[in-house]
Amino acid sequence: MIEEAARELAARGESARRVARDPVNLPMIRNWTEAIGDDNPTYEHYAPPAMAQVWTMPGLAGQRPADDPLGAMVAVLDEAGYTSVVATDSEQTYHRYLSPGETVEVSSRLDGVTGPKRTALGEGWFVTTRSTWYVGDEPVAEMMFRVLKFRPSGVAGTAIRPAVSSDTEFFWAGTALGELRIQRCGGCGRLRHPPGPMCPSCRQTRPGYVVAAGEGTVYSYVVHHHPPVPGRAAPFVVALVELTEGVRMLAELVGVPPSEVHIGLEVRVGFSRVDGELTLPVWRRR
Amino acid sequence: MTAAIAGIGATEFSKDSGRSELALAAHAGLAAITDAGLRPSDVDGMVTFTMDANAETALARELGVPELTFFGRVPYGGGAACAVVAHAAMAVATGAASTVLCYRAFNERSGRRFGQVHTPDGVDNGWHYPMGLVTPAASVAMFARRYQHEYDVTSEDFGRVAVLDRRAAATNPNAWFHGRPITLADHQASRWIVEPLRLLDCCQETDGAVALVVTTVDRARDLPRHPVVIAAAAQGSAADQFTMHSYYRDDLTGLPELGLVGRALWAGSGIGPEDLSALVLYDHFTPFVLVQLEELGFCARGEARHLLADGTLELDGRLPLNPHGGQLGEAYVHGMNGITEAVRQLRGTAANQIRDAEHVLVTAGTGVPTSGLVLSR
Numbered sequence: 147m148i149e150e151a152a153r154e155l156a157a158r159g160e161s162a163r164r165v166a167r168d169p170v171n172l173p174m175i176r177n178w179t180e181a182i183g184d185d186n187p188t189y190e191h192y193a194p195p196a197m198a199q200v201w202t203m204p205g206l207a208g209q210r211p212a213d214d215p216l217g218a219m220v221a222v223l224d225e226a227g228y229t230s231v232v233a234t235d236s237e238q239t240y241h242r243y244l245s246p247g248e249t250v251e252v253s254s255r256l257d258g259v260t261g262p263k264r265t266a267l268g269e270g271w272f273v274t275t276r277s278t279w280y281v282g283d284e285p286v287a288e289m290m291f292r293v294l295k296f297r298p299s300g301v302a303g304t305a306i307r308p309a310v311s312s313d314t315e316f317f318w319a320g321t322a323l324g325e326l327r328i329q330r331c332g333g334c335g336r337l338r339h340p341p342g343p344m345c346p347s348c349r350q351t352r353p354g355y356v357v358a359a360g361e362g363t364v365y366s367y368v369v370h371h372h373p374p375v376p377g378r379a380a381p382f383v384v385a386l387v388e389l390t391e392g393v394r395m396l397a398e399l400v401g402v403p404p405s406e407v408h409i410g411l412e413v414r415v416g417f418s419r420v421d422g423e424l425t426l427p428v429w430r431r432r
Numbered sequence: 433m434t435a436a437i438a439g440i441g442a443t444e445f446s447k448d449s450g451r452s453e454l455a456l457a458a459h460a461g462l463a464a465i466t467d468a469g470l471r472p473s474d475v476d477g478m479v480t481f482t483m484d485a486n487a488e489t490a491l492a493r494e495l496g497v498p499e500l501t502f503f504g505r506v507p508y509g510g511g512a513a514c515a516v517v518a519h520a521a522m523a524v525a526t527g528a529a530s531t532v533l534c535y536r537a538f539n540e541r542s543g544r545r546f547g548q549v550h551t552p553d554g555v556d557n558g559w560h561y562p563m564g565l566v567t568p569a570a571s572v573a574m575f576a577r578r579y580q581h582e583y584d585v586t587s588e589d590f591g592r593v594a595v596l597d598r599r600a601a602a603t604n605p606n607a608w609f610h611g612r613p614i615t616l617a618d619h620q621a622s623r624w625i626v627e628p629l630r631l632l633d634c635c636q637e638t639d640g641a642v643a644l645v646v647t648t649v650d651r652a653r654d655l656p657r658h659p660v661v662i663a664a665a666a667q668g669s670a671a672d673q674f675t676m677h678s679y680y681r682d683d684l685t686g687l688p689e690l691g692l693v694g695r696a697l698w699a700g701s702g703i704g705p706e707d708l709s710a711l712v713l714y715d716h717f718t719p720f721v722l723v724q725l726e727e728l729g730f731c732a733r734g735e736a737r738h739l740l741a742d743g744t745l746e747l748d749g750r751l752p753l754n755p756h757g758g759q760l761g762e763a764y765v766h767g768m769n770g771i772t773e774a775v776r777q778l779r780g781t782a783a784n785q786i787r788d789a790e791h792v793l794v795t796a797g798t799g800v801p802t803s804g805l806v807l808s809r
């Protein structure tokens with residue numbers, strides 16, 4: 147859905163040109179250079195190239211044009227639950243100096259959207275746009291601008307954490323290593339999930355574990371719509387899976403549209419790192 | 433059984449009581465004691481839910497109950513509803529107390545809403561909540577999906593429970609949804625909460641309190657109200673039991689803990705499914721009403737949808753279900769308002785009175801260790 151929207155927005159190419167509110171002018175140059183602390187005397191005659199974006203700023207009450215590709219892509223990602231944003235990097239290219247009296251216009255296009263990527267902030271998508279400033283038909287400056295739109299789930303404190311006891315810590319130590327562990331009785335060999343300290347078959351208290359192959363089929367599932375869940379964007383699927391080893395286990399099913407999920411769907415385990423202390427198992431389509 | 437329900441009381445059912453939970457408990461408690469023809473000083477025992485925020489000591493102070501010789505709590509949320517009466521009955525049967533006040537009071541809509549996301553403690557919950565299964569509706573939906581799959585049950589089959597409840601609530605002046613029946617089309621048009629559950633498959637959230645007084649049958653006969661005899665009371669927890677998440681049993685389409693309760697009730701009371709005048713089945717979510725009908729023996733597995741469709745369970749049917757409107761229609765007071773409805777039916781004072789009601793079955797929360805009652809005239 148995200149990639150489709152990104153392709154569609156990128157295919158639209160450049161947005162309509164937006165004209166600067168004022169021509170390049172000396173009073174604005176003076177305010178800017180004083181604020182920056184740049185006393186280069188050249189700027190009595192030309193505008194500092196880094197001011198390119200300044201000329202087309204929409205003002206405090208300004209609104210993004212409807213065809214602005216960054217605004218449209220941000221809306222798609224907001225909808226998908228990637229609600230937080232941080233600017234990551236920007237590169238500007240200047241083709242020539244601008245002189246007072248020249249009027250610039252700007253236009254933007256979506257360069258690309260990559261993801262989902264695991265970052266320190268959480269899972270997110272990098273959105274790259276390119277803007278070009280023109281005088282007439284002549285490009286005078288360009289800017290690559292990249293933001294990370296991320297799902298704040300990875301931020302410590304928002305995730306729902308399991309209570310872990312000495313009976314269950316082996317499981318969570320396993321997920322952190324990318325292993326799906328099933329308790330195995332040291333006495334009779336019975337596999338058991340959820341695990342516990344005493345085997346209900348032979349009453350021995352020597353539990354060990356095996357590493358599951360990580361494959362199974364959906365035994366039942368739900369599609370969560372309401373209420374909002376911190377760190378997850380609805381609708382999302384939670385599935386109870388019967389592993390090939392014979393035990394059932396619950397986790398979120400990711401990467402499959404809810405309408406395509408069905409009982410019997412074949413899945414494989416994956417691991418979703420929330421932070422340094424918690425990695426959750428997830429199911430993916432096999 | 434040697435115990436009876438001698439008095440019942442409740443607050444109004446609202447979405448914002450404007451009072452503390454203790455104030456609600458005191459109001460309902462005093463109403464129940466007064467209804468029984470007793471004084472607070474006659475009460476010497478109290479039982480409530482582990483989840484109730486009101487300490488027995490606090491309620492005793494408010495009511496002016498001077499001494500308690502018995503007090504206890506029952507865990508597992510709404511599964512405790514009939515069990516608090518069971519514990520009270522055992523207390524009066526053994527002489528641990530003579531007069532026990534059972535109560536449940538909460539601001540469950542204006543305060544802590546059960547329908548929102550919570551992060552409960554406990555190792556068991558760690559296998560479900562962190563994975564995104566975070567509300568009671570989601571927990572039940574997992575069972576409901578499998579039940580649909582195995583028995584070709586549809587969303588409309590679930591919806592008939594809601595329609596039935598709301599139809600009864602429409603003519604019950606104490607019901608939140610008084611005068612507001614729904615159609616099956618309304619149910620089908622209601623938004624998804626957690627598929628396969630729609631909004632109208634989920635009970636309401638309520639501010640309110642319900643209380644009742646349990647004493648010996650002999651003592652109850654000397655009081656002004658016609659005693660409602662506790663013919664049988666039982667609790668049940670079955671193999672591989674979890675709270676809301678018994679997902680690791682071979683079969684996900686039954687409620688074995690409720691089957692256990694049912695068998696104990698029939699054996700304890702000598703009353704069977706065919707002897708009942710009405711059913712009050714716990715209806716926090718519609719799918720488990722169907723499963724309860726099957727588990728209690730009113731029909732075969734997978735057949736409850738026919739009972740709901742053929743009119744058997746309507747107010748004018750052979751075996752009326754939830755004549756007060758249930759928790760979907762009247763109020764959600766963790767099943768306690770279902771017990772007081774059974775008492776009203778047996779006294780002959782219900783809003784939607786069933787003619788010549790003799791025996792009424794009441795069940796408690798499902799998907800959790802549960803309980804049940806058979807009450808008799």
Ligand SMILES: [Zn+2]
Nearest residue numbers: 331334345348
């Ligand atoms: Zn063993």
